[in-house]
Amino acid sequence: MSYLTDNKAGAEHLLMGNEAIVRGALEAGVNVAAGYPGTPSSEIVDSLAKVARERNIYVEWSTNEKVALEVASAASFAGLRSLCAMKQNGVNVASDFLLHLASSGIRGGMLLVACDDPGALSSVNEGESRLFAHLVEIPLLEPGDFQEAKDIIKWAFELSEEIQNIVMVRSVTRMSHASGNVKYGGLPDTEVHADFKCDGQLFDPERGPMISMAVGAASLQHGPQQEKIKRAARIFEDCPFNNYTGPERPELLIITSSACNLYTREAVNLLGIKKRVGILKLATTWPLPPNLIEKHLVSTDKILIVEEVLPILEGQVKILAAEMATEIGAKIFYGKRSDHLPSVGELNPDLVVAALSSILDINYESVSETFVSEAKKLAERATPDRGLTFCPGCPHRASYWSIHNALELDGRKGFVCGDIGCYVMGTLPSGFSTVKTLHSMGSGTGVASGFGKLKQFGMDQPVIAVCGDSTFFHAAMPALANAVHHKSPFTMVILDNSGTAMTGFQPHPGSPENVLGETAPALDIEAICRSMGALVETEDPFNLEATRKTFHRLIEIDEGAKVLILRQACALSPERKNKKKYEMHIDEAICLGENCGCNRLCTRIYGCPGIVWDTEKGVSRIDDMICVGCGVCADICPAGAITREEVE
Template structure:
């Protein structure tokens, strides 16, 4: 039991944005929820998974986002309510289905929550998914607070059923990963038995007829949005300028005006329904001033659409001066912060504003650059990926043919940086490593002579690497695939996946065995333990010289965080400081300078290596790399 399941109407509670979305789903009468984990969206389904059984809601971690959307849509097709959640990259994966689903339409309420990551805080891109709403003629809601993130979900379910269309709700990191006071409502009482109406097939042929119907639905949606409570105007009747904002900038705008004491000079049009635009509402509000600052994350979605609207309504609205990310008034990339918004508004109003004395700012920034070395992210202490990349580096050097490794998304992405010895040479999307390796593996016919390796994690294997693997085997590409099987979706918070033997709701599930799958596909398979450096290096070298077809090396070792959380340690590790020769060794501090496990420290006073017992997780790998054998490992 938790506040998310038990809370009653009127109660005010502190919820994380993603928990608020989960609560909104419960209030909206959801019955089926599905997702593939991806930050900043993971906690939506994570929260629902914990309480699903108690509330009789079905929750699953799907193999990827397209499947997740299909699972949620199936509930809708059977007349009950479904929700799929994903991060921005996930909507790309789901989009092929989405852009046919829009044509057939949905039946039971269907909500797609997509959490974008302006500033790419935990992502490899900062894609703005709002464009999908426009491409797909789908309604789009953008919460600007944690409260709205909750309140918009039940509304989205109602809207979806009213229109017969899936509804997109776009959150961002600053909402999904924020916590805020939220006032709860009661769940809608719905008791529907799912049933698929066989007399009404969902087949969008002929497509044009369905496209026409879709357009009509979008017009109806516009009418509904005209009076939506999620759009409002705040400010004086006749302001000097207007801020049009959606998402978190909509929440920052008021504080910005307070800071600048400009509340009676500037009005705010806060938009929560951003596609289709509520045109009549906007025309009424835009009449108030001719200078318009558009504040939004990340692209100029709103700005561009508003400009089009103003061109269309030129006779009524006259000529407007648009400022925003497009004009350079706000930064071109990254998230909108209260600070950049304040600077922009101050500039427009010609107000001189200093957040702090310039002299102080200079001193403070100097202190940071001089005394606060940056904190690079890297693999955790004892991470098996570090050991795996050490073996890749060593094996490729021994092989001597300028071989390389391509990769994709997961903890192991950090292999591009120093903690993976800079071994990962391409990094794009889920499963892209296997596809690229397959392509490289065809180039020998044109004189390409470098050995190619790819790497993927266990969860990524199921998500998107499998089709690339089929493809490579079918087309007889030549490469070596490393599957780093650490039995966890570690990057996003240890969600179970098809290989873990557990489902989202904590029940036992059949294990889809990666090794058996690869064997059935016909790849040459070996399995090794990355902590056994010598054995793994030999396996890599052995498989690299086999130039026929696809080879798979499964490197199996439990995620070090999982092991540490279980309180397990394989070895007690210590440095024999008599045997360590320090700077006199000639290894040039191989352990701390190159191997870089956070558990290894340099004892400055003694000029010797050491172990930080509070951090070391006892994997014992560093014992294998010391040329003096000065790092001692005792089995526990």
């Protein structure tokens, strides 16, 4: 039995925020969960999958976030409780269906759990999902600690059923990937029966069809939808997760939510100003409950809003303050628009300390200036940047090596349109700076499809797109279909490392097993591309010579979309982890070091962390602790100093 399904009375466990959300969903009796992997959200669906059998839940990693939301909605339409989890960028993908789902409404309780990444710690941007709740007019809840991350889920399901619409619960990296003590509640009975009632009239919320079809009659659906959000605001007035701590008439009122609640509490504690300031911690950040806000705004003249990235909560509070101006009087607001807090990057206790120190004119020094300056000087001198690089034995390094070298040899200034996965590092020296465009999931192929059509304007650079196997199914297939149909001449390289590697090897439609461990039909990427009409080749990127040759042959073909599948499992995948294929050796007598003329190709250019430069001896050396024995570097050394020996 997993600690997530512990049903002893009074049980308490140290849980990650994502696990707390999972436990909350289990206590709420969730029946169906779907999502697409993305940091920091992935542990939600992964953990639910681990207890799926025990708790009678259907769990899947869907092809993409939009499909995941559609899958989860079906359960809700049939009267079950469902949850859909994704990272902030996923909400962009799901948003088209989300808008229409919010219009049709739901039956069984349904939650969209969005995990944002302020500071873009594991993302290509720090985009906001909060505004989607405003845009599609659904309630937004933001838990302020780990216990609440669990407790709020059950409450959110009840709210969803009460207003008959999907509810968005938003977490952030520092909630999802942080851990804290969580006291458990009980687990319900798992017997349910799914039944989609659809024999009623159009727009009958109980038995009618589930449709978003307000064509020419917006008031029929949009009006009732807006009533739902107004009801949510009324319910929020008494939400048990909104709370205030501080004096009755604080010198400064801080309004905050989510992880910022913890930073704010810490900052107030560090400055010792508990008697001077009050903290209004909100879990219901949209729509704001007006009476609750008024009650607190009236208690002081100065208000600081602490939130991450965009001033969204700040804007909402100011709207209410403007509407209530005659009752509450003029207020001074601090936050992002006053430049007391940044609108870029994540917050932390020190940024809140700085804002509070400036507003309240407090002098805060945590440690002596001397220590700070000496430690800083030491760090500048003695901490070389780790940068970002591929793992030792990563197939992407080998793939980019071949692509880069072939493009150099070709000489027509070819370039790569990048995509989302570990291989975003193709933009960096670790990927030989081969990637020249990078945006969203699947967009490399779409952009390449467009570049290919610029031939008529005289562009003769070879155009390449890269994408991973999971990304291929997620969003690159429509772009490839577009390219084939419009005869766009470019080469799509599918970096197939056998799973959604970056987020922890979640299965995708090309995997032979699903997340529940059941055998699943694995869709054949070669066959799909071929049936779309593309010329398809497959190579092992660890075979540098064959890969370069095949790639070169494909980019010389001037017409139509070509696909090169480079297939080699991720170095961290279960099939390769802790299994060395080769023992690698460098013969110090053969390595010519600086005199070789290769300009330290292996360490300076190829840059696999498994090979280091021995400054004393002036030769390269294998770091046995790091090397995973992929064997590729033996083919890179022009002197033949690196050899591989097959491990029995």
